[in-house]
Amino acid sequence: xxxxxxxxxxxxxxxxxxxxxxxxxxxxxxxxxxxxxxxxxxxxxxxxxxxxxxxxxxxxxxxxxxxxxxxxxxxxxxxxxxxxxxxxxxxxxxxxxxxxxxxxxxxxxxxxxxxxxxxxxxxxxxxxxxxxxxxxxxxxxxxxxxxxxxxxxxxxxxxxxxxxxxxxxxxxxxxxxxxxxxxxxxxxxxxxxxxxxxxxxxxxxxxxxxxxxxxxxxxxxxxxxxxxxxxxxxxxxxxxxxxxxxxxxxxxxxxxxxxxxxxxxxxxxxxxxxxxxxxxxxxxx
Numbered sequence: 203x204x205x206x207x208x209x210x211x212x213x214x215x216x217x218x219x220x221x222x223x224x225x226x227x228x229x230x231x232x233x234x235x236x237x238x239x240x241x242x243x244x245x246x247x248x249x250x251x252x253x254x255x256x257x258x259x260x261x262x263x264x265x266x267x268x269x270x271x272x273x274x275x276x277x278x279x280x281x282x283x284x285x286x287x288x289x290x291x292x293x294x295x296x297x298x299x300x301x302x303x304x305x306x307x308x309x310x311x312x313x314x315x316x317x318x319x320x321x322x323x324x325x326x327x328x329x330x331x332x333x334x335x336x337x338x339x340x341x342x343x344x345x346x347x348x349x350x351x352x353x354x355x356x357x358x359x360x361x362x363x364x365x366x367x368x369x370x371x372x373x374x375x376x377x378x379x380x381x382x383x384x385x386x387x388x389x390x391x392x393x394x395x396x397x398x399x400x401x402x403x404x405x406x407x408x409x410x411x412x413x414x415x416x417x418x419x420x421x422x423x424x425x426x427x428x429x430x431x432x433x434x435x436x437x438x439x440x441x442x443x444x445x446x447x448x449x450x451x452x453x454x455x456x457x458x459x460x461x462x463x464x465x466x467x468x469x470x471x472x473x474x475x476x477x478x479x480x481x482x483x484x485x486x487x
């Protein structure tokens with residue numbers, strides 16, 4: 203089924219939530235259009251993609267001085283509807299994008315207008331080439347059909363290695379980013395991606411990892427692949443908790459991991475760490 207076929211309608215019957223781990227916005231993650239997803243996150247002050255851009259954009263500017271004969275290639279895993287790509291294409295923040303879908307030019311459910319909107323954006327595939335990886339087919343279809351992402355992949359790396367197509371995209375990638383997984387990143391996913399990287403030009407990574415997630419298995423995989431990592435921004439506000447039940451569950455997990463429950467913005471906030479990850483050969487230069 204093509205992206206255009208999946209995106210053809212936005213009737214409620216077409217809303218098939220993708221199975222993911224327990225999350226208060228699980229049901230919004232795989233509709234054919236992203237209005238409900240951004241609408242749910244907007245009042246929670248969702249920050250992860252903005253924080254990712256804070257690291258990615260300076261890196262991107264430097265790389266564009268060096269790589270001048272082709273676009274910079276970015277692989278975004280847990281990409282969903284393409285929040286990172288939407289920001290790169292428009293230059294907007296997540297609050298501004300949420301407003302676009304709530305009451306702006308993208309509030310319409312006429313998909314042709316979405317496609318036309320992104321066709322007019324000045325930051326496009328001629329400057330960056332975006333690859334999206336997720337297991338939510340409708341969300342991926344939206345990102346592809348709007349040309350926010352030039353290639354999309356629905357490989358489930360918990361079930362097996364990357365397909366030949368995804369492996370080629372990883373091989374070509376200049377950087378790998380993630381701002382939508384938070385607590386779903388796992389060692390097999392990182393292992394599968396790094397195992398497909400170009401050994402002559404291994405990419406750095408930007409990872410947004412919730413503080414209530416055990417990072418140790420990821421650290422072990424990174425070390426095994428001879429990657430180094432540092433927390434570029436600790437304890438940033440991922441978002442506010444959706445409800446009391448989520449707060450209790452996440453804070454209990456923090457205590458299990460020996461992490462503090464609260465932070466600089468109080469205890470109704472889900473905190474995360476932003477990691478910069480690079481191969482040892484880059485760090486040694």
